[in-house]
Amino acid sequence: MFAVASPKDTFAAARRRDRRLVAGCLADDEDSWVELWHRYGPLVKSVARRVGCDAEEASDVLQRVALVAVQRLDQLRDPAKLPGWLAGTARFQALALIRSRRPAEELHPWSSVDHADPGMLYQRDQELVMLRRAMLDLDERCRRLIRSLDLQEPPATYQQVAESEGLSPTSVGPIRTRCLRRLRKIIENLSQASPSAHLQGEG
Amino acid sequence: MRHLDIDHIISALNGTATGRDQTHLEGCIRCQEDLEAWRRRLDDLRDIESNALTESELHNLRSMFRHYGPTPARQSWLARLVRRSEPTPVAVAARGSLSTTFEEYRAGPWSLVIQIRPSGAADLYDIHGQLTGAEVRGGELLLTSDLGFGERSQLDSYGEFHLPGVPAGAYDATCLVGDARIDLKNLDIGDTDDRPGT
Numbered sequence: 523m524f525a526v527a528s529p530k531d532t533f534a535a536a537r538r539r540d541r542r543l544v545a546g547c548l549a550d551d552e553d554s555w556v557e558l559w560h561r562y563g564p565l566v567k568s569v570a571r572r573v574g575c576d577a578e579e580a581s582d583v584l585q586r587v588a589l590v591a592v593q594r595l596d597q598l599r600d601p602a603k604l605p606g607w608l609a610g611t612a613r614f615q616a617l618a619l620i621r622s623r624r625p626a627e628e629l630h631p632w633s634s635v636d637h638a639d640p641g642m643l644y645q646r647d648q649e650l651v652m653l654r655r656a657m658l659d660l661d662e663r664c665r666r667l668i669r670s671l672d673l674q675e676p677p678a679t680y681q682q683v684a685e686s687e688g689l690s691p692t693s694v695g696p697i698r699t700r701c702l703r704r705l706r707k708i709i710e711n712l713s714q715a716s717p718s719a720h721l722q723g724e725g
Numbered sequence: 726m727r728h729l730d731i732d733h734i735i736s737a738l739n740g741t742a743t744g745r746d747q748t749h750l751e752g753c754i755r756c757q758e759d760l761e762a763w764r765r766r767l768d769d770l771r772d773i774e775s776n777a778l779t780e781s782e783l784h785n786l787r788s789m790f791r792h793y794g795p796t797p798a799r800q801s802w803l804a805r806l807v808r809r810s811e812p813t814p815v816a817v818a819a820r821g822s823l824s825t826t827f828e829e830y831r832a833g834p835w836s837l838v839i840q841i842r843p844s845g846a847a848d849l850y851d852i853h854g855q856l857t858g859a860e861v862r863g864g865e866l867l868l869t870s871d872l873g874f875g876e877r878s879q880l881d882s883y884g885e886f887h888l889p890g891v892p893a894g895a896y897d898a899t900c901l902v903g904d905a906r907i908d909l910k911n912l913d914i915g916d917t918d919d920r921p922g923t
Contacts, residue, residue: 547790547794547795548795549795550794550795552787552790552791552794555786555787555790555794556783556786556787556790559778559782559783559786560778560783563776563777563778563782563786564773564774564776564777564778565773565776567776567778568769568772568773568775568776571772571776572772580776581779581782584778584782584786585782585785585786585789586874586875586876587873587875588786588789589789589793589867589869589875589876589877590869590870590873590874590875592789592790592793592794592795593793593867593869593875593897593899594869594871595795596795597871607873610873611872611873612873614872614873614874615873615874615875618874618890618892621846621849621890621892622844622846622849622889622890623890649769650769650773653766653769653770653773654773657770657773657774668770669774672735672767672770673767673770673771673774675771695732698732698735699730699731699732699735702731702732702735703731706731709766
């Protein structure tokens with residue numbers, strides 16, 4: 523069995539965690555700063571890659587976004603909006619970096635602000651933020667299982683997961699199913715509770 | 726009608742759906758949408774997970790926090806504008822992208838001169854400048870905007886810095902030199918006709 527909080531509680535807990543991280547950073551707590559980037563650094567790089575950055579450029583975008591964050595975290599009106607702000611900042615930085623480094627004809631269509639619907643891009647950023655939050659909201663074992671079986675390329679076998687987790691091979695499948703159900707529930711909760719972010723395809 | 730549960734959806738994603746599930750999927754729009762939503766979510770999650778930070782990136786982030794964090798023991802100065810040289814509208818029209826702006830700021834014992842010049846690419850500007858007044862070796866200049874732009878440049882032994890390809894907009898600049906911090910608020914880069922309050 524597993525328990526997932528209500529939509530309102532799930533969303534509120536995610537926002538509280540982000541507020542605590544920002545408050546920690548502003549109090550000069552380096553652990554909060556590192557935790558912030560463990561949580562949302564991959565999101566920042568992912569947004570940069572989607573805009574058209576290569577791996578090295580995405581790493582550059584990460585450093586630039588962090589530079590803005592360290593200078594301006596105290597100006598963030600609602601610290602709970604941190605991940606959305608980071609995603610938007612990453613998009614802006616990535617576009618600026620690409621525009622400054624490549625000739626216009628080589629730019630990815632998404633790299634041109636003229637060709638992108640800002641509302642759609644914002645919505646997309648919010649979806650990625652929600653997925654990241656949902657993944658981080660899972661317990662550690664579920665996260666490991668989903669990473670190994672559903673996200674890793676190539677996926678691990680049930681036998682490999684059973685060995686690494688100390689489970690019987692026959693129990694891996696049911697636990698995986700419970701973890702995926704839990705992930706879906708968290709996503710649905712975050713989607714329902716967030717005023718601006720709704721994922722498509724919710725059944 | 727009984728719709729496919731998550732484990733059956735995942736089996737379908739993995740290409741291991743049973744014949745019965747496959748038949749159901751072909752006739753059920755709701756399950757097709759559910760399948761597509763999961764495909765997209767897992768693709769997005771896979772993409773995010775594949776961008777985990779490297780040790781080197783984390784090391785750089787730690788260094789950045791220690792250097793620029795909220796409570797560095799620095800003496801702070803707020804720069805104020807003392808002189809601005811900008812092209813007249815006629816000159817802008819005649820000279821186009823060749824127009825250049827110079828601004829001079831004072832902050833305690835420091836003087837900061839900034840040159841803003843169109844880079845050639847639309848809405849991008851090259852920023853050159855020099856900080857003078859005391860020992861400037863090892864210093865650096867940070868430029869950040871509300872929109873999320875952030876860039877930095879090391880000051881050379883003459884206090885000069887260079888930031889190419891800066892998008893038009895309103896910025897804050899910070900010079901960190903030894904134990905001193907010089908803040909310059911609301912530096913406008915780009916079309917001065919659109920600048921609020923001008």
